[in-house]
Amino acid sequence: MSFFSYAWDWVTTDANWHGPGSIPQQLVAHLGYSGLPLLLAALIAVPAGVLIGHTGRGAVFVVNVANAWRAIPTLGLLILLAVYFGFTLFTWLIPLVVLAIPPILVNVYEGVAGVDPGVKDAAKGMGMTPWQQVVKVEVPIALPLILVGLRTGAIFVVATATIAAYIGLGGLGRFIIDGLANTQYGPVAGGALLVVILALLVLGLFSLLSRLLVPAGLRGAGRDNQ
Amino acid sequence: MMWSWIPSNWSEILSLTRANAFLGIVSPLIGLAISLPLGVVAARWRWFYPPTLVVVNVIYAIPSLALFIVLIPAFGLTDTPVVIGLTVFSLCVILPNVVAGLRGVPASVKQAATAMGYGPLRRLLTVELPLATPVIIAGLRVGVVSSISLASVGQIIGVSSLGYLFIDGLQRSFPTEIYVGLFCVIVLALICDLILVGIRRALTPWASGRNRAVRPRPRWVLSAQPAAPGAGARP
Numbered sequence: 001m002s003f004f005s006y007a008w009d010w011v012t013t014d015a016n017w018h019g020p021g022s023i024p025q026q027l028v029a030h031l032g033y034s035g036l037p038l039l040l041a042a043l044i045a046v047p048a049g050v051l052i053g054h055t056g057r058g059a060v061f062v063v064n065v066a067n068a069w070r071a072i073p074t075l076g077l078l079i080l081l082a083v084y085f086g087f088t089l090f091t092w093l094i095p096l097v098v099l100a101i102p103p104i105l106v107n108v109y110e111g112v113a114g115v116d117p118g119v120k121d122a123a124k125g126m127g128m129t130p131w132q133q134v135v136k137v138e139v140p141i142a143l144p145l146i147l148v149g150l151r152t153g154a155i156f157v158v159a160t161a162t163i164a165a166y167i168g169l170g171g172l173g174r175f176i177i178d179g180l181a182n183t184q185y186g187p188v189a190g191g192a193l194l195v196v197i198l199a200l201l202v203l204g205l206f207s208l209l210s211r212l213l214v215p216a217g218l219r220g221a222g223r224d225n226q
Numbered sequence: 227m228m229w230s231w232i233p234s235n236w237s238e239i240l241s242l243t244r245a246n247a248f249l250g251i252v253s254p255l256i257g258l259a260i261s262l263p264l265g266v267v268a269a270r271w272r273w274f275y276p277p278t279l280v281v282v283n284v285i286y287a288i289p290s291l292a293l294f295i296v297l298i299p300a301f302g303l304t305d306t307p308v309v310i311g312l313t314v315f316s317l318c319v320i321l322p323n324v325v326a327g328l329r330g331v332p333a334s335v336k337q338a339a340t341a342m343g344y345g346p347l348r349r350l351l352t353v354e355l356p357l358a359t360p361v362i363i364a365g366l367r368v369g370v371v372s373s374i375s376l377a378s379v380g381q382i383i384g385v386s387s388l389g390y391l392f393i394d395g396l397q398r399s400f401p402t403e404i405y406v407g408l409f410c411v412i413v414l415a416l417i418c419d420l421i422l423v424g425i426r427r428a429l430t431p432w433a434s435g436r437n438r439a440v441r442p443r444p445r446w447v448l449s450a451q452p453a454a455p456g457a458g459a460r461p
Contacts, residue, residue, distance in 0.1 A: 002299050002300070003295075003296050003297075003298070003299045003300070006299065067371075070368065070371045070372045070375060070415070071371050071372075071374070071375050071411070071412045071415035071416060071419075072375060072408075072411075072412065073375045073376075073378040073379075073388075073389070073392070073407070073408065073411045073412075074375075075378055075379055075381075075382070075389055075392055076378060076388075076389070076391075076392045076404060076407050076408045076411065077408070079392045079393070079395065079396045079404055080392075080395075080401065080404045080405070080408065082396060083395065083396060083399050083400075083401050083404060084401065155286070155287045155289075158289060159289030159290065159291070159292075162289050162291055162292065163289075163291055163379060163382070166382060166393075166396075167396070173291070176291065176292075176295065177382070180382065180383065185298075185299075188295055189295060189296075189299075191292075191295075192291070192292040192293075192295040192296055193292075193296075195289050195291075195292040196288050196289070196292050196293075196296070199287045199288055199289055199292075200284065200287060200288075202287065203283065203284060203287045
């Protein structure tokens with residue numbers, strides 16, 4: 001039997017859609033476990049990235065942190081915290097927030113720092129205050145990259161929340177981890193399929209957001225990069 | 227931290243590090259081998275690239291654990307699902323850099339090569355690829371570092387890697403083992419990264435010293451275009 005037949009059989013089994021720990025419940029839980037850290041990370045990283053991009057201070061630090069960030073095995077970090085503190089809110093929330101910050105921070109920084117100096121001069125010359133320059137000129141121009149950063153962060157938290165099931169977090173990863181523990185491939189495949197679908201929905205959401213939010217005059221700009 | 231655990235388990239740590247290094251290095255190298263011809267095609271025939279990039283973006287969004295699981299029925303519970311998964315993810319970060327590197331070769335340089343009598347293949351191999359090397363290696367670095375770190379996730383489906391130290395450490399509530407695992411993964415990744423920097427310097431001697439200052443700002447740093455489309459670490 002192939003992956004899809006296992007996954008399909010499991011997903012279409014009626015019993016898996018009702019009761020505690022059912023598909024709808026874990027899906028909602030997964031959205032929460034991904035959305036909350038993403039929101040917190042964005043609240044920290046977007047203003048910080050705008051500030052660093054605008055002033056140019058701390059840029060080297062940001063770039064280096066972002067490079068080192070890839071080397072950190074998230075599974076190991078989650079497990080280390082679980083061994084010390086047991087399974088608490090902070091065991092999963094803090095690593096997810098901390099690890100979702102670098103991709104957002106770097107992209108926001110890159111976007112704001114990359115704004116054409118001529119455009120910045122023009123904004124200043126028109127008498128805009130620094131606040132107006134940032135809010136009305138630099139952030140809208142940086143928006144395509146800011147969204148790339150948020151998308152990367154979102155993809156990251158969805159995937160890490162799946163792995164965090166290993167230390168006891170709920171969500172779709174539960175089906176995978178519990179299935180593996182009981183050597184049942186059905187829930188493992190079904191859980192994996194749902195995670196993939198969720199990740200693709202997140203991707204679709206961000207592509208929709210970039211259509212809705214990016215100013216019309218900039219839409220061509222991101223294209224040769226994409 | 228129980229330091230005495232390290233020497234008494236030295237051979238196991240070493241063999242797990244070797245397994246992790248194999249998964250984390252071979253996969254991006256295969257990814258590079260696939261990316262080079264694909265990138266050449268995408269740089270030459272522009273219509274080929276946008277749809278390829280959409281596919282790359284979509285694949286890159288798939289969580290690694292899910293992708294490994296998807297590949298299990300076809301390849302069994304061996305190294306293969308992990309190697310293929312990591313290869314695909316590496317491809318996603320390397321390919322955009324190959325295209326960006328090749329497209330970044332100045333038209334005047336290509337014209338000069340043609341004027342000197344270089345055919346398309348010779349021009350590609352002796353002019354364009356060498357000039358694109360720094361950008362390609364930048365992508366390879368991202369691929370290698372994240373593959374080494376991601377290989378540990380393969381342990382969840384039972385593929386041997388340094389992830390074993392995490393999972394065993396959790397089951398025994400033994401932090402030393404987890405610290406050793408974290409340390410080995412990070413050091414292995416940093417060593418490979420440094421080796422790649424050394425290779426880049428050796429391959430592009432003209433890019434050293436004074437000229438490096440005038441190189442454009444590296445936009446590939448992290449998921450920033452024109453390089454990797456959404457290149458973050460893949461948990």
